[in-house]
Amino acid sequence: MNLFDRKRPNRELIGRRKSSSLPKNRSKRLQPRTVPSPQRYGGAYYLGQQRSGDPNKVQRLSGANAARGSAQRLRQKLLRASLKRRRLALGCVIAACCLLVFCFTYVGSSVTVVFDNSGLPAATLLHSKQDYADAASKLISGSLVNHNKLTIDTSGIIEQLSRQFPELRDVQIEVPLIGFSPTLIVRPGLPTAALQPTSGTTVIVDRTGFVVGDLSAKQNNSSALPLIVDQSGLELKRGTQALPSTTMDFVVSLLSQLKAHKVSLESIVLPQNGVDELDVRVSGLSYYAKFSVHDPATFNQQIGSYFALLDYLNRQSVSPVEYIDVRLPGRAYYK
Numbered sequence: 001m002n003l004f005d006r007k008r009p010n011r012e013l014i015g016r017r018k019s020s021s022l023p024k025n026r027s028k029r030l031q032p033r034t035v036p037s038p039q040r041y042g043g044a045y046y047l048g049q050q051r052s053g054d055p056n057k058v059q060r061l062s063g064a065n066a067a068r069g070s071a072q073r074l075r076q077k078l079l080r081a082s083l084k085r086r087r088l089a090l091g092c093v094i095a096a097c098c099l100l101v102f103c104f105t106y107v108g109s110s111v112t113v114v115f116d117n118s119g120l121p122a123a124t125l126l127h128s129k130q131d132y133a134d135a136a137s138k139l140i141s142g143s144l145v146n147h148n149k150l151t152i153d154t155s156g157i158i159e160q161l162s163r164q165f166p167e168l169r170d171v172q173i174e175v176p177l178i179g180f181s182p183t184l185i186v187r188p189g190l191p192t193a194a195l196q197p198t199s200g201t202t203v204i205v206d207r208t209g210f211v212v213g214d215l216s217a218k219q220n221n222s223s224a225l226p227l228i229v230d231q232s233g234l235e236l237k238r239g240t241q242a243l244p245s246t247t248m249d250f251v252v253s254l255l256s257q258l259k260a261h262k263v264s265l266e267s268i269v270l271p272q273n274g275v276d277e278l279d280v281r282v283s284g285l286s287y288y289a290k291f292s293v294h295d296p297a298t299f300n301q302q303i304g305s306y307f308a309l310l311d312y313l314n315r316q317s318v319s320p321v322e323y324i325d326v327r328l329p330g331r332a333y334y335k
Contacts, residue, residue, distance in 0.1 A: 108180035167212035209243035
C-alpha cells in the first residue's frame with residue numbers, strides 16, 4: 001500500500017531546468033557587448049549617454065568641457081611663455097659669452113706710450129710720445145692679425161719700430177688681459193752730439209755713438225748739441241754705430257767739466273790721421289787741445305791736466321801758437 005502518491009517525472013523535462021530557475025539577465029550576459037554610438041543633444045556629443053530631455057544636465061556637461069578646454073589653452077600659453085623666457089635667457093648668455101671673448105681677445109689701434117727712462121726733458125728727445133704712438137697704431141691697424149691678443153705679432157711691431165726710430169734703445173709692448181689699448185714702453189736714447197761729415201748731411205748721435213737721425217729731424221733745441229767734426233771719413237748711416245761708446249763717454253765727461261769751469265765748447269774734431277785722438281777747440285782760444293780716447297781710465301786725468309795747463313798759461317801770460325797735448329797721463333805739452 002502506498003502511503004504517498006509518487007508522481008512520475010516528465011521525460012521532456014529530464015536534464016532541463018525551469019526557466020524560472022535560470023539566473024536573471026543571463027540572456028543579456030550571453031549577448032555580445034556593443035559600444036553605444038555617440039548621441040547628440042543640445043549641440044554636444046556624449047558617449048554612452050542616453051538621450052535625456054533634461055537641458056540642465058546637458059548644460060552642466062558642456063560647462064565642464066569648456067573648463068577643460070580653457071585649462072588646456074592656459075597650459076599651452078604658459079608653456080609658450082616659458083619657452084620664450086628660456087630663449088631670451090639663452091640669448092643673453094650667448095651675448096655675454098661673445099662680449100667676454102671680445103674683451104679678452106680684441107686689440108684696439110689706440111696705443112699708450114710710456115718712457116722707460118722717465119724724467120727726460122722733452123727738448124732733448126728726437127720724437128714725442130705722439131710720434132711713437134702714431135707709428136705703433138699704424139702698424140697694428142695694418143694687419144687684422146694684430147687686432148687679436150692671441151695672434152698679435154709683437155716681435156714684428158718691435159722690429160719695425162726699432163728700424164723706424166733708431167734712437168730707441170729698448171722697445172716693449174704690453175697687451176692687457178682686460179682692455180683694448182696696448183701699452184708701448186720705449187727707452188729712447190738721448191741725443192748727445194751732432195756729427196758733421198766732410199760731405200753730406202749732419203747727423204745726430206746718442207750716448208752710445210749710434211746715428212739716431214738727421215740734424216734736420218731735431219726740431220727742439222738743436223743748437224744746444226755739441227758739434228763733432230769728422231775728418232776721418234766715417235760712414236754715417238742712420239741706425240749704425242758711428243762712434244765708439246768710449247769716445248762718447250769722453251765727450252760727456254769733457255762737456256761736464258767745461259760747464260763746471262764756465263768754458264764754452266766750440267767744436268770737437270776727429271782728425272784724419274789721428275788714432276783714438278780728439279782735437280778740442282774752446283771759445284776764445286786760438287789753439288786746440290789733443291786728447292786720447294784710448295783708455296777711459298785716463299779721461300778725468302787728461303781733462304784735469306788740460307785745465308791745470310790753461311791756468312798755468314794764463315798766469316804766465318803765455319799763448320801757444322798751435323796746440324796743447326795732454327794725451328800722456330801726468331804730462332802736458334804745448335806748441
